[in-house]
Amino acid sequence: MITVVGTGTGAPLPPDAEAAVAGAALVVGARRHLAAVRLPEGAERIVLGPLAPALDAIARYFDKADGTEETDGQQETYEEKETDGQRGGRVVVLASGDPGFFGIVRALAERFGSRRLDVRPGVSSVATAFARVGLPWDDAVVVSAHGRDLRTAVHVCRSRPKVAVLTGPGSGPAELGAALAHRSGARVLVVASALGDPAHERVERVTPGEAAARDWGTAVSVVLCLDESRVLAPVRTVAGPAAGPDRWALDEAEFAHRDSMISKFEVRALALARLGPRLGDLVWDVGAGSGSVAVECARFGAAVTAIEKTPDGCDRIRANAAAHGVEVRVVHGAAPTVLSDLEDPDAVFIGGGGRELPAIVTVCARRARRAVVVAMAALDRVPAVRDALDAAGFACDGVLLQSSRLAPLPGNVTRLAATNPVFLLWGVRPPARTEGVPQ
Incomplete structure (x- = not known):
């Protein structure tokens, strides 16, 4: 049996966890965790650094306790040990907070099986950080940047008002602040250091720019990214990120637009299906016009940048985003030139471009990580757009959308009113x- 004890956020170990440690034959934990508890005399200990060697050491201990161990291809037999009535003694793993929440329980369960684990959770660093600032967190989104690419955390922080980011080397407050300083709305970062340590704990509110300018050391475990105007959401039934929209491909009347210059809902429906916007993604809407596609992507949880060359168009996009309660970063400028200053997107929708359209598609296809979707009214531009997608190595497909909508006539009758046909091309x-793996 492996007993996993959560510690490290200030609360003393409960009696049952103390008893588990007292009866341990092998104790595994970070240096600070091992120093914080009274270890039984004679117990073996492993200082936790890289995870794989520690898991291998635990496996060898179990092999030894079970009476067998592989040494140079020869199986050696050991005398069975009895400690506290358990064969081979107890293995205790000390971890921070709740070890089942982005913690070591996953790795232990995968290696040894969940039935071999006895987990005694403590209070997670996320719960502690929100407690320190007096906020509920059932509506927060939690993202781990520990040993992971920071970009997902950045995009979630841009699109959601209450986010907790679990940090790590190279993905701390300074890096997060630098990424958010010029790409997000009004955000405050709450940086929590040495949580639970009475002598060293610090919880500081800073702007992203201030966070970027500091050296925070290694004691930070979690950063809260908050839009303080929206941190108190209505009572929730389901924890975590807000539920997705109950409908999409909204009617054109639900957006402010100029002279019907807006992607029709039939076009948006298919475009959204091919873009696949989701929480943690970055989507560009190039030639955004009214920003209807940008707003719909943001409603799915994506971080969105809308590129529009006209000042009045930029104002409309901001107004539409505010009306639908989402955040859209608006960049005033002409593509493809203005795109060079933007972070690489996961997906791109191109709804405008004129004669520059092939060049815009070429740039977007080179930088998009997953998909590019292009809407066109002009037949002449279809071949060049398809060539640009093919040249970038995308799998290309498309349709001509021709729809007719119900329209009333006098006498309480209905006719079909045709909308303008639109070509929708997409590249995935x-x-x-993967080398050695058949596709």
Whole structure:
């Protein structure tokens, strides 16, 4: 049996966890965790650094306790040990907070099986950080940047008003602040250091720019990214990120637009299906016009940048985003030139471009990680757009959308009113080939 004890956020170990440690034959934990508890005399200990060697050491201990161990291809037999009535003694793993929440329980369960684990959770660093600032967190989104690419955390922080980011080397408050300083709305970062340590705990509110300018050391475990105007959401039934929209491909009347210059809902419906916007993604809407596609992507949880060359168009996009309660970053400028200053997107929708359209598609296809979707009214531009997608290595497909809508006539009768046909082309980047794995 492996007893996993959560510690490290200030609360003393409960009696049953103390008893588990007292009866341990092998104790595994970070240096600070091992120093914070009274270890039984004679117990073996492993200082937790890289995870794989520690898991291997635990496996060897179990092999030894079970009476067998592989040494140079020869199976050696050991005398069975009895400690506290358990064969081979107890293995205790000390971890921070709740070890089942982005913690070591996952790795232990995968290696040894969940039935071999006895987990005694403590209070997670996320719960502690929100407690320190007096906020509920059932509506927060939690993202781990520990040992992971920071970009997902950045995009979630841009699109959601209450986010907790679990940090790590190279993905701390400074890096997060630098990424958010010029790409998000009014955000405050709450940086929690040495949580639970009475002598060293610090919880500081800073702007992203201030966070970027500091050296925070290694004691930070969690950063809260908050839009303080929206941190108190209505009572929730389901924890975590807000539920997705109950409908999409909204009617054109639900957006402010100029002279019907807006992607029709039939076009948006298919475009959204091919873009696949989701929480943690970055989507560009190039030639955004009214920003209807940008707003719909943001409603699905994506971080969105809308590129529009006209000042009045930029104002409309901001107004539409505010009316639908989402955040859209608006960039005033002409594509493809203005795109060079933007972070690489996961998906791109191109709804405008004129004569520059092939060049815009070429740039977007080179930088998009997953998909590019292009809407066109002009037949002449279809071949060049398809060539640009093909040249970038995308799998390309498309349709001509021709729809007719119900329209009333006098006498309480109905006719079909045709909308203008639109070509929708899309390119999807094939998955990367893995050497030795057939595709």
